[in-house]
Amino acid sequence: MAEHNWIKIILTPFSWVYGLITILRNFLYDTNIFSSQQASQFTISVGNITVGGTGKTPMVEYLTNFLDKKFKIAILSRGYGRNTKGLLFADENSSAQDLGDEPLQYFSKFEKNIVVAVCESRVNGAFAIHDKFPERDLLLLDDAFQHRAIQRNINILLSDFNRPFYKDLPFPAGRLRETRSGARRADLIVVTKSPVDILENQKEEIRQSVQKYSRPGVPVFFASIRYSEPVSYNQQPVLLNNVIIAAGIANPLPFTIYLRSKYNVVEEIIFPDHHNYTPTDLEHLIKYIKNDTFVVTTEKDMVKLKPLAAGSGVLDRFAYLPMEINFGADTEPFERWITNHTL
Numbered sequence: 571m572a573e574h575n576w577i578k579i580i581l582t583p584f585s586w587v588y589g590l591i592t593i594l595r596n597f598l599y600d601t602n603i604f605s606s607q608q609a610s611q612f613t614i615s616v617g618n619i620t621v622g623g624t625g626k627t628p629m630v631e632y633l634t635n636f637l638d639k640k641f642k643i644a645i646l647s648r649g650y651g652r653n654t655k656g657l658l659f660a661d662e663n664s665s666a667q668d669l670g671d672e673p674l675q676y677f678s679k680f681e682k683n684i685v686v687a688v689c690e691s692r693v694n695g696a697f698a699i700h701d702k703f704p705e706r707d708l709l710l711l712d713d714a715f716q717h718r719a720i721q722r723n724i725n726i727l728l729s730d731f732n733r734p735f736y737k738d739l740p741f742p743a744g745r746l747r748e749t750r751s752g753a754r755r756a757d758l759i760v761v762t763k764s765p766v767d768i769l770e771n772q773k774e775e776i777r778q779s780v781q782k783y784s785r786p787g788v789p790v791f792f793a794s795i796r797y798s799e800p801v802s803y804n805q806q807p808v809l810l811n812n813v814i815i816a817a818g819i820a821n822p823l824p825f826t827i828y829l830r831s832k833y834n835v836v837e838e839i840i841f842p843d844h845h846n847y848t849p850t851d852l853e854h855l856i857k858y859i860k861n862d863t864f865v866v867t868t869e870k871d872m873v874k875l876k877p878l879a880a881g882s883g884v885l886d887r888f889a890y891l892p893m894e895i896n897f898g899a900d901t902e903p904f905e906r907w908i909t910n911h912t913l
Contacts, residue, residue: 615711618735625895646695660687759790760904803876863887
């Protein structure tokens with residue numbers, strides 16, 4: 571711990587420099603020296619200030635499910651971790667190498683109901699979606715809080731309950747992509763991965779900490795992660811007992827803690843975030859697997875591992891846990907706010 575503190579102290583001056591650069595960049599956008607363009611679609615951005623997983627994917631999926639009856643939806647992502655460049659639209663032949671894992675997950679889950687595209691330039695991607703699919707009237711931007719070149723009608727900021735942005739520092743001493751003051755651009759803030767039994771006085775304490783950096787009146791909602799029953803890679807319900815955990819996500823701890831609480835965990839194999847699985851990885855995962863044991867992954871890992879497992883004829887030995895955001899007592903207020911601001 572002492573060594574960690576010394577490293578943080580040494581890196582703090584570099585964080586000041588990095589923070590000043592992000593402040594200057596935001597100033598140039600705020601004063602219109604850098605231009606920002608309006609998309610043709612009503613645009614909602616979901617993003618964060620902190621590097622790593624804050625629950626953006628389940629948040630985008632929640633909004634897609636909630637707004638699907640009101641809008642024709644398109645999701646636009648950078649496509650982090652893909653092996654391609656430029657603009658691509660998801661189709662039934664797309665792979666995680668083409669799109670990235672999260673865009674492929676969106677397309678696999680919602681199929682024909684939505685359009686999914688990836689592009690490094692959100693502006694170019696938004697215009698291309700409008701040209702090809704002019705009927706799409708809602709654009710969900712995945713992980714675009716820092717992408718100031720495209721305007722948005724609603725800017726949603728996520729903050730991890732366990733790693734709140736207001737207690738962190740900019741990179742490299744901390745995990746912030748910009749200074750805490752960036753929260754002033756948010757129209758709505760969601761504290762994700764909150765305990766299901768969080769007390770009201772805890773919520774109020776967090777709200778006060780968040781609102782030191784947000785604009786006055788910006789609402790703060792609380793959401794937890796809810797895991798559904800396990801599903802095999804063959805899309806069938808499955809009963810689990812002994813499991814091997816495999817995960818390549820930014821913060822696998824909540825996933826592994828949940829599995830440990832429910833099943834007998836034989837082994838945990840953790841890969842880097844957005845890991846592109848190889849046949850060698852698959853071979854390692856199934857090398858010592860027994861008939862009463864399943865390899866259990868997240869849904870994001872499933873979309874990348876499934877083709878490999880299918881090719882080796884071991885789909886029936888793999889399962890994943892569907893995950894969704896649960897707003898609990900904040901469900902009605904959150905959905906009312908979204909409804910009122912998308913009229």
